[in-house]
Amino acid sequence: MRNVVIVGRDAAAWLTALGLKRAFGRQGVNVTVLELPSMVRSADVLVGLPTLEGLHRLLGLDTDDMLAATAGAYALGQQFANWSQARPPFVHAYDTHGAPIHRIDFLQHWLKARSEGMNVPLEEFSLGAAAAKHGRFVVHGDATSGFSKARAGYHLDASAYIRLVRQKAIELGVQRQAGTLGEVVRSDSGIVSVSLAGGEPLAADLFVDASGVDAVLIGKVLEQPLESWSPWFGCDRVLVTSGPKLNPLPAMSRISGFKAGWIGMFPLRDRTPVVAAYDSRRISDAEMLQSASVLCGMRLGDAFVAPCEPGMRSAPWTGNCVAIGEAAVVLEPLDAASLHMIHVGLSHLITLFPVSAEAMLEAEPFNTSMQNHARNLRDFQIVHYRLNGRLDEPFWDRARETPPPPELAAKLDLFAARGAVALYDDETFQEENWASVLIGHGLIPRGYDPQVDTLAPDELIAAFQRMLGFIASTVRDMPSVEAQLELFAPLPSNASF
């Protein structure tokens, strides 16, 4: 492998360029980005899971620097509101709930207590959820680390983030040519060369399609079809806009259902990006824009609208071309899916970087793993729709009635029976995350592990009270997310020197 050409734009292209150059540049691998015009709008936000820090380590990026440069903020979880008329909002925090009692999972004890009338919501037993609701940041110590796995995810300004990643990549020696796509020459085994309009054709051993939904190589040239997942997602449009900064700075995003989709606020330190996904057959773009301001309760700036069709290409690696990001898989801008799928694609490409330009056997394990990741994450997103409780609204009635894919159906059945989570190969989210959204959306298991019946009720109540007391006293002493950010990732203008 000598030459890699990345055709694309924005986060997928520049993260991949930086990642590949850092991993293989030392041994003489040349990385060139043919940069197509950006599709990022000024309002765009990137949402990262706590695992984004692992990607940053891989890329040699300092997460605090990234937060400082992008007016970034911590998000300890996501709050879901108005996904049901009857149920209260809930927080999906990146954390566990409670601690096991007599080696039995806390959730099982909670289910029993609930069946006997206890009405404390599950999230009250999550330190991460409590911190998120109070705008606090979890600094782990001896006392918390045995009880909680709370970690923060991130909100980042998309333009600033991409600018920084691009700058790092170029500093490291990534070549860049910008323009619009010219000619692509293909052969039986993949791509031979690509040129920008008016430019010289560029040959390479490996091509990366990071062009987003355009999929200029994997879709348009190699003709890998997009397997559409639209039936499970009613929305076909995404609107992005921005409002003023929120005070105090929230420690989570807030995703709210409305009659024809959902709208989310993803706070930054200098503004509040707003993203809405909706069904344009039920609400027009203009109506959506008007409603957005009302739904968020704030004045909004310029708005941008783009179509959205979730789905994936079953062979994102075909021949000598690997698709990363939305060229490979499109999900809704929920659950931090977009950036995470770039992360997964890039880290698999580094692990499976081909050893020979002639026979890329690596494509098979890469594709298998990407399919698993994408489908598991898709199923996580479908849960929000499938379990909605907005009755007598056609958009939501349809979402509730659409049968889930078989693996998700089995997962829902098992959880409904027992509160146990079936985890498959290559899951993004773990038991506690699934439990959090399933319970939050109202799927209360009808049974629980019979082992919990052997515990004396007094013992259970005492254990619950200890946990609640611990959480309350711990949260009181936590710093606010704003103070934590000020300490570790101050905005340039606020720097004290």
Added chain:
Amino acid sequence: MPAPLKVVIVGGGTSGWMSAAALVAGLPPGLCEVRLVESDEIGIVGVGEATLPQIKDFNDHIGVDEADFMRQTQATFKLGIEFVDWGFKGSSYIHPFGVHGKPLGGVPFYQYWAKARLNGRVDDLGDYSLPIVASRQNRFAFPSTDEDGLSSNFAYAYHFDAHLYARFLRGFAEARGLRRTEGRIVDVTLKPEDGHIASIRLESGEVIAGDLFIDCSGFRSLLMGQALGVGYEDWTPWLPCDRAYAVPCERAGALTPYTRSTAREAGWQWRIPLQHRTGNGYVYSSRFISDDEAAATLLANLDGEAQGDPRPLRFQAGRRETSWSRNCIAIGLASGFLEPLESTSIYLIQVAITNLLKLLPGRAIDPALVSEFNRLIDVEYGRVRDFLILHYHLNGRDDAPLWRYCREMPVPDSLTSRMALFEHRGHIAKYKDGLFQPPSWLAVFVGQGLLPAGYDPLVDNVPQEHILRELDQFRADVAQTVEAMRDHGGFVADFCAAPANRPLSSRVAS
């Protein structure tokens, strides 16, 4: 608390008594009322005398004292399995309970080894594995608790007498309230409304009803196969061995801390060192050798004098289409058979028990629990199967038709692509569930002669001198650490000698 769940275990043996012990000791008291029915007239198969490290988790979970259990089962320690003449005649390798080397820059150690080899370095991958080097010198020590150190980077299992282990667990379970009933089962009654098992009737006329039945009746699969008619999936096209002879012999020589499996003309022979004797058996395919010849081959290849005549066993590789059907769960041989080539029999029992405890039903059984149990067991069986097939398929032996057949037989696609990727660049995909992780696949691939023609390109980021230095250093560290380990025989004598095997001095002293 609701009335206890009535659980009836049909059959003793390793699977029956492990299930019984786990249900009485691994669950809170009062939750289940467990009965076990077995007949002394029916022998137990119990070929699984060699185990995997997971058995220690099982024993720890139910609260078994290690030294006590080892004393009572004539047990010895096990650090891996030696495979002799697999792959090709004259070869020998050990599949260890541990990793080779330590990762460097996030890349597995063996990738660096692969590069060094392609550049002309001649050495043995086994030199970088502590349990392998210890095995070669018949040494043993418990892994240390220091997490980063070399001496914590391995695990161990046991060799024991499966009859004695079943007896030990019987005593353990009965002491905790398990009710055992002696008797032969003559009838099984199903409920007309849902086809669940209502009760079993014994020869004595006693009728035993239950909420949940665990079929540990061995190959006969009295409940799952016979009463419920659940079919059997045949895997003999891939795993052609269908018979075995087993015979113990007198001990001779040093006490080895590993099992040995020697490939023979029509199958393979096991050697399992216990304190008081050595267990042996020849697993063979009746298509390729006669019974008499197989028995003669076995008897001609023992360390010491045979203790009795070889005992014949018959089996069919494969498994029940489902392991949990209605209110019946099949555990052990009643749910499937995979030859003990990688000592998986007891592990598969344990996995079934662990999943049962995790998905323990109430009196009304939720079908979602059944589906999940069956899904998890499917994954385990399928992945163990592929790993076993690898041993047969990956061979260059031209001396016998069995080996030619196995080399040429079509194997599952997943296995073909695993082999191809390893050969291409040493890649071994991980899976979430499933027993054998990359270090195990590595040991067998390399041990049977499949060597990578390429390696992970990230390796090239480390200068070659540095790689060679790391390799030399690690090999020296392993050798030095093993020097400090004790002789296995002496370790066993001090830690857990069975009463009759204690050295004379200590018997006099006590």
